[in-house]
Amino acid sequence: MTSQPLLEVRDLTIEFSTRRGVVKAVQRVDLSLAKGETLGIVGESGSGKSVTSYAVMRILDRAGRIANGAIIYSGIDVGAATESEMQDLRGREMSMIFQNPRAALNPIRKIGRQIEDVLIRHVQATRADAREKAIGALRQVRIANPEERYSAYPFELSGGMCQRVVIALALACQPRLLIADEPTTGLDVTTQKAVMDLIVELTRERGMSTLLITHDLGLAATYCDRVIVMEKGNVVESATAEEIFRAPQHPYTRKLMRATPRPGARLCDLLPEEPAPVDRAAAVNVTSDTSPLLRVENLVKEYPRKSTAPFFARFMKRGKFKHPPPFRAVTGISFDVMRGETLGLVGESGCGKSTTSMMLMRLIDSTAGKIVFDGTDLATIPARDFALNPLRRRIQMVFQDPTDSLNPRYTAARAIADPLLRVGTIERSKVRTRCEELALLVGLPLDLLDRLPHQLSGGQKARVGIARALALEPDLVVLDEPTAALDVSVQAIVLNLLQDLKERLGISYLFVSHDLHVVRLLCDRVIVMRSGVIVEQGPTAKVLEAPEAEYTRELIAAIPHPPFAA
């Protein structure tokens, strides 16, 4: 390795001017990246990891500014360069790929044209051969039929495919530095693996340096040479991936490591210190009733396919027109949820797990099959009448995004009280007391009850969502990826809370997730779904340790495994 690093950041401090004054997002950060090296920056939200990388590209928001320090890229002082010099550097010398690839592409421009724009900007192509070169760039990221895809718009492609296009765009001009900002967050595990492998292969091939920004310590350890850990704008630890993974030095790194769900860990292992012993005597409802709480039989959901026939053809020969066969989102699945059990429902996007949970909640009507809840077939109750059904109170849901699932104009107390006021039988004067009970139950400090959602942290909002679901003392709670939007340390706390609540209240969970590690921790049994079909079901340990279906094996193999992990 040459002595001169490709990128060197010294003593970097970044400030944001906000309405409440100047906030230091990054403080005195040092890092260096050698040619051909892959460096991971790991941290939770608010750690300043993305801001650091934006500063390197000098694409900070207007409010942000480099207050102190230097960024030297290959001998060029990035802080002192003019904007037009930076424009020449960006894309040709250093480029970036982003989280949420679909939003990262111009929605109304053909993807091929977007790649051409970059090629032409950096004089890597002329108008005459741009198309050919753009197709070549698409081919390099293994997009099938690149000639056809050239004319596609982002909305016509899957998330993984869009990320490939973003990679093609970033690598089109052969830059020497690639910054990958959470490139696989929000993608399915198998897609994540494909995308990461592609990035590694392309950057190794070209001897590029990579800065991988992620919240996932496992991902960083698997793909990086060195890792730096950031907390609240400061670098707390910097070491080789193996050292960090084997022997983390800083308490924050250790806390992160502990909180990351991993094989062999128990739920309480994720918490930073030994939890206060839970009062097991408080556990109630240990029922001897062995009949399933919920029995699903041959559940089917079909969506009519949009007809491709022209409007007038349909209009004129309405009777003779043949409709295309409907799309089956869920094809005849059967499973049971026992009393006091947590059942995991795992699968990648589009496998039908959300459709299934929506049918159970009676938010949509099923096409065929039975949903027997405590002896009553819910499938016979139309979805729009179910809200008034007395059984509605006994099935509740916790949603994926704790922010979007709260009304921004309701205080925490009002949000928790919502189900009580709508379908509850409780007296109005007692609502507040009940809210406080619930807040205590989920560990939400009482003084937060009068805050609005934007004044609460992610974990606190998750607690509000859980308290709201528990308000009517349900028997079954559908948890739809309740921790997907949370940082790992918060996720650890919320998962433990859920487990604790289940034991104390004797409720059953249907836990919908794509994260096999989390499922392993929380679930008694697990169902693996693909394309609307159950491919495997059984006790969690058995399914995850000795999977029978090829697809389950694929899913497990796709989870990032650091090469030196035990």
Added chain:
Amino acid sequence: MLTMIARRMMLAIPSIVGVIVVTFLLTRVLPGDTAAYFAGPAASAQAVEEVRVKLGLDQSIPVQFASYVGDLLRGDLGASLTTGRPVVTELAARLPASTELTLAALLLSLVIAVPLGIIAAVRNDSWVDHFTRIFTTAGVSLPVFFTGLLFVYVFYFLLGWAPAPLGRLDVFYSSPPEWTGFFLIDSLVAREWETFRAALAQLALPTITLAVFSLAPIARITRASMLNVLASDFVRTARAAGLSGGTVVMRYAFRNALLPVITTLGMVFSFLLGANVLVEKVFAWPGVGSYAVEALLASDYAPVQGFVLVMAILYVLVNLAIDLLYGVVDPRMKVEG
């Protein structure tokens, strides 16, 4: 594409039917007895009754409605009782004057407001931004008859730059051979440069008056929509790829920001049609607005019905055009179309 147009046209039919019914009913409940008005103040009760029978007003409302619809289908909007001329001919003669004025105002307003909105967004919170806010707010706060009169006073009476506010063309010029009905275009087609200049001079003040009024919504929506788009992920991607500022703002941000602007255009066009009525009065513009107001004051319901109907159809057509524009700008719309 044709399918989509046909489909949108069919969707417009119910609203046009609704407009026909409502305008018919509205004109019947207007205060004032039409028959008494036309028989004259000195007419005897018998004479009034004769006029009533002649006009068909003695029949029941459904019967009147049926004959109204029957006439409509034959393209007959009835005749004005004050001028005695068929409403269709009058509207056809006056509509180009109104549309020329409205379109010219809309065009002028777009040319000023959209760049202002873009600059205000790109230089957010700079003096351009504040100037735009103040300028456009002032424009929309002043009623059009006031700005119109002010302009006439300053530019015609004091400075003498503008010609007398008396219609579309100075009396010394003859109208260009009719082709589109828009004097600017017709005079260009006929290569009558003098006429073109004169028509433009007449058009200038009323156009500016209307444009000042419509600057605000267009500039504000352009700014808001640009700010939104400039903060989006794909603009960041474009910047991270080193695309130049101009390319990012125009090719990436502006095209995406256009959609709300187009929607606003439709609304601005319709309220300009309304604001026209006053401007036409101030500048003695021979458009449909002044025609309708005169008819309304005279309880002459046929022109009013015709006017409202034409406006409704115009509105539907504008919205159709906007939907089609959407499809051109945003490829996602075609899938649903």
